[in-house]
Amino acid sequence: MAGRMKVDTAAIRSRHPHYFGPPARDRQVLMLAGAAAVILLVAAMAELGFFGAKLIGGIDKLGDIAVLMMPPSPGDWAHVRLYLLSLMETIAISFLGTLLAAVIALPIALLAARNVTVQRVLRFFTRRSLDIIRSVDILIWALIWINVVGLGPFAGVLAIMTSDIGNFGKLFSEAIEAVDRKPREGIVASGGGAVLGIRFGILPEVFPVLASQVLYFFESNTRSATIIGIVGAGGIGLHLAEAIRTLELQQVSFIILLILVAVAAIDVVSNQLRFALIGRRARLA
Amino acid sequence: MLRLDGVVKKFGDKRAVDGISLVVPKGQMVGVIGQSGSGKSTLLRMINRLNDPSEGRIFFEGADVTRLTGRELRQWRARCAMIFQQFNLAGRLDVLTNVMMGRAFHAPLWRALLKLWTHDEKAMGLSALEGLDMARLSGQRADTLSGGQQQRVAIARALIQEPEIILADEPIASLDPRNTQVVMDALQHINRHFGITVMCNLHSLDLARKYCDRLVGLAAGRLVFDDVPAALTDSVARDLYGLESGEVLGPESRPDLVPAPGLAIAN
Amino acid sequence: MASPVVHLPEAQLRPLLASYDAAVRSRRFHSLLVMACIVAAIGLSSVSAEVDLAKFFGNLGNFTSYIWRLFHLDNGAWVWADPVEWYWGAARWLRLLGETLLMAYVGTALGAIGAFFLAFLAAANVAPRPWLRLLVRRFCELCRTVPQLVFALMFVIAFGLGPLAGVLAMAIHTLGALGKLFAEVVENIDMKPVEGVSATGAHWTAAMRYGALPQTLSNFVSYSLLRFEINVREAAVMGFVGAGGIGMDLIEAIRKFYYSDVSAILLMIVVTVAVIDTLTSMARHRLIGMEERH
Numbered sequence: 001m002a003g004r005m006k007v008d009t010a011a012i013r014s015r016h017p018h019y020f021g022p023p024a025r026d027r028q029v030l031m032l033a034g035a036a037a038v039i040l041l042v043a044a045m046a047e048l049g050f051f052g053a054k055l056i057g058g059i060d061k062l063g064d065i066a067v068l069m070m071p072p073s074p075g076d077w078a079h080v081r082l083y084l085l086s087l088m089e090t091i092a093i094s095f096l097g098t099l100l101a102a103v104i105a106l107p108i109a110l111l112a113a114r115n116v117t118v119q120r121v122l123r124f125f126t127r128r129s130l131d132i133i134r135s136v137d138i139l140i141w142a143l144i145w146i147n148v149v150g151l152g153p154f155a156g157v158l159a160i161m162t163s164d165i166g167n168f169g170k171l172f173s174e175a176i177e178a179v180d181r182k183p184r185e186g187i188v189a190s191g192g193g194a195v196l197g198i199r200f201g202i203l204p205e206v207f208p209v210l211a212s213q214v215l216y217f218f219e220s221n222t223r224s225a226t227i228i229g230i231v232g233a234g235g236i237g238l239h240l241a242e243a244i245r246t247l248e249l250q251q252v253s254f255i256i257l258l259i260l261v262a263v264a265a266i267d268v269v270s271n272q273l274r275f276a277l278i279g280r281r282a283r284l285a
Numbered sequence: 286m287l288r289l290d291g292v293v294k295k296f297g298d299k300r301a302v303d304g305i306s307l308v309v310p311k312g313q314m315v316g317v318i319g320q321s322g323s324g325k326s327t328l329l330r331m332i333n334r335l336n337d338p339s340e341g342r343i344f345f346e347g348a349d350v351t352r353l354t355g356r357e358l359r360q361w362r363a364r365c366a367m368i369f370q371q372f373n374l375a376g377r378l379d380v381l382t383n384v385m386m387g388r389a390f391h392a393p394l395w396r397a398l399l400k401l402w403t404h405d406e407k408a409m410g411l412s413a414l415e416g417l418d419m420a421r422l423s424g425q426r427a428d429t430l431s432g433g434q435q436q437r438v439a440i441a442r443a444l445i446q447e448p449e450i451i452l453a454d455e456p457i458a459s460l461d462p463r464n465t466q467v468v469m470d471a472l473q474h475i476n477r478h479f480g481i482t483v484m485c486n487l488h489s490l491d492l493a494r495k496y497c498d499r500l501v502g503l504a505a506g507r508l509v510f511d512d513v514p515a516a517l518t519d520s521v522a523r524d525l526y527g528l529e530s531g532e533v534l535g536p537e538s539r540p541d542l543v544p545a546p547g548l549a550i551a552n
Numbered sequence: 553m554a555s556p557v558v559h560l561p562e563a564q565l566r567p568l569l570a571s572y573d574a575a576v577r578s579r580r581f582h583s584l585l586v587m588a589c590i591v592a593a594i595g596l597s598s599v600s601a602e603v604d605l606a607k608f609f610g611n612l613g614n615f616t617s618y619i620w621r622l623f624h625l626d627n628g629a630w631v632w633a634d635p636v637e638w639y640w641g642a643a644r645w646l647r648l649l650g651e652t653l654l655m656a657y658v659g660t661a662l663g664a665i666g667a668f669f670l671a672f673l674a675a676a677n678v679a680p681r682p683w684l685r686l687l688v689r690r691f692c693e694l695c696r697t698v699p700q701l702v703f704a705l706m707f708v709i710a711f712g713l714g715p716l717a718g719v720l721a722m723a724i725h726t727l728g729a730l731g732k733l734f735a736e737v738v739e740n741i742d743m744k745p746v747e748g749v750s751a752t753g754a755h756w757t758a759a760m761r762y763g764a765l766p767q768t769l770s771n772f773v774s775y776s777l778l779r780f781e782i783n784v785r786e787a788a789v790m791g792f793v794g795a796g797g798i799g800m801d802l803i804e805a806i807r808k809f810y811y812s813d814v815s816a817i818l819l820m821i822v823v824t825v826a827v828i829d830t831l832t833s834m835a836r837h838r839l840i841g842m843e844e845r846h
């Protein structure tokens with residue numbers, strides 16, 4: 001029996017390495033990393049106050065809050081009007097911020113794209129600047145712009161714009177780098193300069209991709225626009241923060257409900273538009 | 286007259302074109318043949334300056350075009366039209382706009398940017414298209430056309446440059462037999478009737494023999510053959526391609542398979 | 553040299569031009585319509601968002617002078633002339649920055665662990681109960697649509713000021729975002745190993761553990777690392793609502809116009825984010841490399 005079942009494990013292992021999981025050294029590294037991650041997690045949770053009375057008491061209180069939030073209610077009709085108006089303001093902030101960012105980001109993206117800007121130093125600095133813009137949160141931009149143009153929705157527009165210049169600059173330049181080089185080569189070979197090459201050889205080709213990215217960000221920016229009000233940059237966030245601070249919890253849940261509906265509606269609309277843009281392209285390809 | 290003087294192109298360590306000297310008199314139709322990777326495309330692209338030579342110089346009508354920059358470079362490119370294997374059209378633009386890119390050098394920049402072509406410019410583009418039986422598709426997006434139609438648009442773009450020399454890089458490699466004939470006939474017509482020099486990279490030796498006044502053979506970036514088509518014997522072709530002659534002379538060498546004549550060019 | 557273009561007679565040209573112009577006109581009309589809609593939306597939005605270009609350009613000087621002041625100490629010298637003065641609060645800020653990183657780490661880890669369990673309940677191909685699947689999906693959607701900061705505001709009321717509220721808010725948002733991504737990963741697995749394990753009569757949990765999990769783990773880790781990058785940025789502003797981390801000092805510095813403090817803290821955040829991004833992308837490439845090796 002034992003003789004019949006004898007297996008040359010080493011030979012099989014060398015012939016079918018993929019059945020035996022990662023090589024032993026890799027597995028050791030992974031296990032060490034996993035252990036370290038767990039220890040760090042527990043230590044960090046202790047440091048941040050997870051194991052005190054605060055957590056239990058808080059969860060208890062959270063339960064009370066959840067009960068008090070139901071059912072959602074605006075309080076009175078004056079509040080409904082107020083909330084709907086500031087919801088519109090929120091959408092307006094998001095729309096303008098996204099659009100401005102797209103318009104400004106396009107030339108910057110050209111500067112950051114390898115196939116357009118051959119000047120390596122210029123490209124490098126453009127990319128680093130975009131990275132820096134992206135590493136600063138939108139709320140920080142909102143606070144900075146408030147210092148320049150004062151409290152109100154306009155600061156919110158500028159905050160979304162600034163933050164998205166960073167995002168669009170990166171995404172657009174990647175889209176431009178991925179574009180087929182042949183159309184532009186055709187124009188350059190007939191004596192067209194760089195400007196015409198970009199205008200007719202690149203922009204028409206990347207337009208659907210860029211438009212689709214802009215629409216996608218419009219939706220996610222509407223979400224961001226709901227919170228910039230918390231620091232005073234306009235939109236419904238102001239009322240939400242106010243309602244939370246004054247513990248008008250039914251109004252809080254009403255506002256959250258409004259936000260969810262608005263975001264879902266914009267999601268549907270922007271997806272339809274994106275589908276129309278990309279679908280039209282797919283049909284003709 | 287086009288003169289190449291010891292032209293070399295290096296990509297890293299690789300010498301894609303390795304010291305080619307060549308004189309092409311005005312009005313000649315030259316076929317450039319050789320295996321894939323032998324440097325044909327690179328040679329043509331250097332003449333148009335899409336690639337810059339690493340060594341050597343290129344002269345046209347006595348003037349050195351190797352060092353041109355800026356406006357002068359664009360002027361040279363306008364005089365030396367290029368036709369590509371993959372057509373190199375902007376797929377999302379309409380046919381006439383693609384053709385008008387052939388006037389890119391001549392029209393003022395602001396007008397070109399806004400697509401504000403004059404009546405004469407549009408008339409020129411449409412006439413060139415009509416000569417290739419394409420004018421009725423002028424408003425259509427280029428990427429809705431078949432390969433043969435796209436290549437005809439590219440030829441119209443080359444024509445309205447009113448070039449002195451046309452460089453065609455395997456213009457028929459992506460086309461079916463009927464369109465192959467249409468495109469090659471068009472190039473021959475341009476060459477014969479208007480005395481425009483044509484340099485054409487070709488894969489098929491039969492087409493090269495049929496259409497060209499002179500054949501230039503490349504192997505590993507070097508010039509290994511330069512003579513009239515009749516001198517291209519099977520044994521030379523075998524050397525050039527490193528193949529059996531049966532493989533070189535494909536089915537197109539049999540006259541019964543050559544497609545019927547296509548449409549006439551211009552009128 | 554003769555032009556190779558033989559010009560058509562005017563009579564033949566006219567219909568061709570007309571048909572081209574008609575084609576262009578209909579397309580142009582379409583784009584004009586779209587443009588008109590966009591312009592109208594811009595007009596409406598500008599009113600609603602109180603866009604005031606006069607104020608903007610009037611105050612644009614403020615922006616440049618603001619930036620200028622950010623990089624100057626109270627005594628008027630450039631900040632880098634006296635780094636000790638610039639980073640007078642280094643010890644405190646470093647501690648807060650550390651707290652910010654810990655918040656991001658714990659928030660990501662807890663969210664990922666939760667998402668890990670939910671993913672198998674929410675993936676269409678392996679979900680044990682359809683109603684449970686729908687419930688989990690809706691829950692994840694709620695968690696990721698309500699902004700993190702809104703959770704943080706409410707948690708501050710329940711748990712008091714401090715990082716605990718921020719971490720929990722972040723964990724819940726991460727749970728929603730990763731739950732959706734993880735479920736998609738599970739939906740894209742090869743079902744043969746799962747069926748193989750199920751065919752031996754094993755329980756659902758065993759089928760997941762031995763059939764599905766091995767195929768998904770590296771994607772889970774990769775998505776979690778990406779989320780960690782995002783959460784580091786978000787953790788930096790949790791302090792704006794009192795939910796811990798360096799944001800607390802940052803908002804105070806901005807509100808009270810402690811210019812050089814603002815630039816000092818911002819620089820710390822930017823550098824930290826850059827380092828974290830580099831490290832996580834290295835880790836992700838390492839992971840992909842490991843996957844490809846066997």
Ligand SMILES: Nc1ncnc2c1ncn2[C@@H]1O[C@H](COP(=O)(O)OP(=O)(O)O)[C@@H](O)[C@H]1O
Binds near residue numbers: 321
């Ligand atoms: N941009 C490039 N970078 C590096 N190598 C290139 C490039 N273009 C061409 N080559 C190389 O140069 C050689 C000649 O290419 P090519 O001129 O395209 O040949 P052909 O057109 O005869 O097929 C090939 O070996 C090719 O790989």
Ligand SMILES: [Mg+2]
Binds near residue numbers: 325327455
């Ligand atoms: Mg080639």
